[in-house]
Amino acid sequence: MPTVAAGLVRDVLNFAVSEGADRDTLIAAVELDGAPLENQDARLPAAKFIGVLRAASKMLGKPDFSLNYGKASRFDDFSIVGLISYGANTLGEGFEQMNRYAKLVLDTGVAKGRQRFQLQEDGDCVWVIDQRPNPNMTPELTETVFARFIGDFGRYFEGERPYRAFHVTHEKPTHWQAYEDLFQVPVTFGAKWNALKAHKSWLELTTGPKNRYAFGVLSDHADALMRELEASETLRGQVEKTLLPMLHKGDVTMEKVAETMGTSRPTLYRKLKAEGINFETLLDDLRRTMAVSYLAGGKASVNEVAYLVGFSETSSFSRAFKRWTGKAPSEWRG
Missing domain, CATH: 3.90.1520 (H-NOX domain)
Known part of the structure; x- marks a missing residue:
């Protein structure tokens, strides 16, 4: 992140x-x-x-x-x-x-x-x-x-x-x-x-x-600081950084991420597996993190947050958010 x-x-x-x-x-x-x-x-x-x-x-x-x-x-x-x-x-x-x-x-x-x-x-x-x-x-x-x-x-x-x-x-x-x-x-x-x-x-x-x-x-x-910062960035961090600008599009696949990163899907899959990471789980975690951050900021409606993290239906987003946090999005906004 x-x-x-x-x-x-x-x-x-x-x-x-x-x-x-x-x-x-x-x-x-x-x-x-x-x-x-x-x-x-x-x-x-x-x-x-x-x-x-x-x-x-x-x-x-x-x-x-x-x-x-x-x-x-x-x-x-x-x-x-x-x-x-x-x-x-x-x-x-x-x-x-x-x-x-x-x-x-x-x-x-x-x-x-x-x-x-x-x-x-x-x-x-x-x-x-x-x-x-x-x-x-x-x-x-x-x-x-x-x-x-x-x-x-x-x-x-x-x-x-x-x-x-x-x-x-x-x-x-x-x-x-x-x-x-x-x-x-x-x-x-x-x-x-x-x-x-x-x-x-x-x-x-x-x-x-x-x-x-x-x-x-x-x-x-x-x-020297730049080299240190770039060297410390994990593959997970690189994938998350690639995902952020495309998250709202909803249909985010490993193929698209791999292409953006200049690699192939099999290579990305293999490297993520070596770090013990599943792509779908990483994507789900990132959506949760961003949704919580959007709602905590109080600047976007529930419908807007659903769109921003890649859900075409607010109802689907609400179910996912309840699974992530145990609360409805409206409750999280407080």
Whole structure:
């Protein structure tokens, strides 16, 4: 399953405490007792980061908590990727570095060979598109990452306003006005993508003098971390990452997964068996995990969750959910 750097979890936890949340209560709510938060490069389940965002929002009574955190956080404070990105010659080059090492911060399950962020030209502007799978499951991630773009840019280039529009795929939330106040551009909810539009000149801006030696040292360390992260990924994790973007299609077969992974069905079957894994059981477990996460987030209806995890009939999903948890989906939502 997707993972996150412990430094990011520590950063959002510290921000929540600075806003008035009780640290011990938050740690208990997200089950972070004993987590290696002081080791910035340690890996934790991505659900821990989402859990802190949601628990802090509820505890503080601030539905716009994720936006506020994103704007206030400094990418170069909690991650080596931030240091490398802002150590590049231009913001365009920094963007390339961020994409190169994005999974060191938060591995969102983007398929192998696909970048987390894509740049798409639109006249004299460019769209920065977040390509993570199933974005509506975690609109908090959309809020934090794009709010951080705004916050970090404002710290380096006070007074500059290269942005033209902001689109998100989730529906209009109760705190929609916070979007307008933060981005100060037209915001479209329920859009086809999660993307920020900016003038192309944004990519040519530079953050000041660079220390190329330090940049090289940081890049070498990041490369080592990437190799370590990729080596630690089990076959199960690779299959789950491949399944996530196709889960909603329902008819997910081992043949399709094998083809996407660049292997054959017999080879994938043999390798999974060697790890003691049955494909159907893995798929069922992933559907359960995602369904529970969707419902806990409170952002999707039962019908929508059924679709997102690959069920064409809500009744079939309800029976499966009862088998998984002993409760009906409506009871789980509480």
